[in-house]
Amino acid sequence: MTPSAPLRILVVEDEVLIALELEFLLGDLGYTTVGVAGSSQEAIALGRDTAPDVAFVDIHLIDGPTGVAVARALSENPHTTVVFMTANAKRIPDDFAGALGVIAKPYSERVVAGALRYIAEARAGHAPTLDGLDGFRLAPGPDRAGPPH
Amino acid sequence: MVLTDPHLPDNPIVWVNDAFLKLTGYGRDEIVGRNCRMFQGAETNAADVARVRAAVAAEESIEVELVNYRKDGSWFWNGMTIAPVRDETGRVRHFYAAQADMTGKHSLEVAMKHANIDLERRVEEQTADLRAALEQKTALLHEVDHRVKNNLQVISSLMLLKARRTQQADAREALNGMAERIGALSTVHRMLYSTGDVSRFNLQEFAGDFVSDLVAGIEGDRTEVSARIDSIAVSAAMAAPLALMMHELTTNAVRHAFPDNRPGRVTITATRCPDGLRMLIEDDGVGLSAGIPNPGGFGRSLVEMVVRQLRGVIRWDETSPGTRVEITVPLDAISLQDVAMKTDPAPLPHRPMQ
Missing domain, CATH: 1.10.287 (Helix Hairpins)
Known part of the structure; x- marks a missing residue:
């Protein structure tokens, strides 16, 4: 993939309306949604099939609070940057299950756009800033900006 | 009271008073000539008995509480003081024991x-x-x-x-x-x-986030939005109406005060005042009368409803150029609980559109 190609994003979200609107928003922002998964099984299978650049993962899925396990599975692929997108950030374990950070629900379009800009720059090996992105919080610990490529 | 004679075999009781007979239920002839261990039984603490024996052997006095048994088998706590009684040469003649039912x-x-x-x-x-x-x-x-x-x-x-x-x-x-x-x-x-x-919410923090969202949502770069909000803690109950009011007034100004790509700026100020909270939304746009008729005037009536709910006062002024809206709302008890919270004005940085 060339650095200028739009990020390919997997949406793991059990609320169909939220997922659909998010898909539109990602399209508006110039990104590609490679798939939407509502359950952990679906999410892990789609992750394997599509090898997305970014995965937005809700904690509560159709089969329960399985988003943490999904994040862990998806971030096994060093190519994929996982970001939680949840109203339940308290459920995220201390190590963030390999995720880069979390976008708090309810999110604004600005925060989603800003987080993706941050991720794109981090993946490109730059050092982006989080200025003004109150709704996006990084995992603690050393630089986990994702794989440079 | 009891006297014993250590010079007789097994240190027997040689004298006893009536009170002791009453306490234990024995007759005098049943006691005299016998050792005090006759009053001990299953519940008597062996270690305490050993202490008594040691004191007697050492010819010292001792205070001790022992479980003793009466003739009828019932027990009582016997608080005893045992002391040697010496003759003029200093030799121990008797041991004396005073008892009390404890x-x-x-x-x-x-x-x-x-x-x-x-x-x-x-x-x-x-x-x-x-x-x-x-x-x-x-x-x-x-x-x-x-x-x-x-x-x-x-x-x-x-x-x-x-x-x-x-x-x-x-x-x-x-x-x-x-x-x-x-x-x-x-x-x-x-x-x-x-x-x-x-229970509480910081208006300044909200304004920062809100202005960022607002600025990100408007197209072009002719409108500048800046906020100067004191760090004011307001109660959760006031948070939503205040936020809605700030949103309505600022959005209205951004949408309607600058038609035909007219450049301008919108300023939001919120400060603590003696009456509570004072909020100012100012723009240098076309003004209320010149503005495009607000569709249904919904924003304005929404603001007036919210101000009424907060028991506040609102004033709309034409400042030519522009509009100035001043709102004063009293703070409720929960908001006022935390007057100590930093109330110094900490202006937000200008957030001009790029």
């Missing part, structure tokens, strides 16, 4: 001990109950918080989805407007529960 005192002690243990157990039980209740309450609060946030996200997605599929510009704008209002309320909710203090 059973009352002992049962009181035992009762106190039991009562204490019982109280401790009850306190522990209640603490555990309270802790469980608190945990349950916290879990419930998280659950409700999570659901509210999720529902706000769903509602906002619904509005935006419908807006995308709506052809008529008016209707689409109305739906987007509602989505934005929901967004403002969402920001309040997110901030209210993220700080750990669910």
Whole structure:
């Protein structure tokens, strides 16, 4: 993939309306949604099939609070940057299950756009800033900006 | 009282008074000539008996409490003072023992001990109950918080989805407007529960986030929005109406004060004042009378309703150029609880559009 190609994003979200609107928003922002998964099984299978650049993962899925396990599975692929997108950030374990950070629900379009800009720059090996992105919080610990490529 | 003679075999009792006979239920002839161990029994503490024996052997006096038995087999706490009685040469002639029935005192002690243990157990039980209740309450609060946030996200997605599929510009704008209002309320909710203090909310923090969202949403770079908000803690009950009011007035100014790509600026100021909270929304746009008639005037009537709800006062002024809206609302008791919170003005940096 060339650095200028739009990020390919997997949406793991059990609320169909939220997922659909998010898909539109990602399209508006110039990104590609490679798939939407509502359950952990679906999410892990789609992750394997599509090898997305970014995965937005809700904690509560159709089969329960399985988003943490999904994040862990998806971030096994060093190519994929996982970001939680949840109203339940308290459920995220201390190590963030390999995720880069979390976008708090309810999110604004600005925060989603800003987080993706941050991720794109981090993946490109730059050092982006989080200025003004109150709704996006990084995992603690050393630089986990994702794989440079 | 009892006297014993250590010079006779086994240190027997040689004299006893009537009180002792009454206490133990024995007759004098049943006691005299026998050793004091006749009063001991199963419940008598062997270590205490050993101490008595050691004191007698050492010819020292001792105070001790022993369980003794009466003739009828019942027991009592015998508080004894035993002392050697010496003759003029210093030789021990007798041992003298004075007794007192300490059973009352002992049962009181035992009762106190039991009562204490019982109280401790009850306190522990209640603490555990309270802790469980608190945990349950916290879990419930998280659950409700999570659901509210999720529902706000769903509602906002619904509005935006419908807006995308709506052809008529008016209707689409109305739906987007509602989505934005929901967004403002969402920001309040997110901030209210993220700080750990669910009863209060910092207006300054909200304004920072809100202005960023607003600026990100307007096209072009002719409108500059800046906010100067004191760090003011307001109660959760006031947070939503205040946020809605700030959103409505600022959005109105941005949307309607600058037609035909007219450049300008919008300033939001909020300060503590003697009457409570004073908020100013100023723009240097075309002014109220010259502005495009507000569709239904919904924004303005919404603001007036909210101000009424907060028991505040609102003034609309033409400042030629522009409009100035001044709102004063009294702060409620919960908001005022925290006057100590830094009230010095900490202006937000200018956030001009790029």
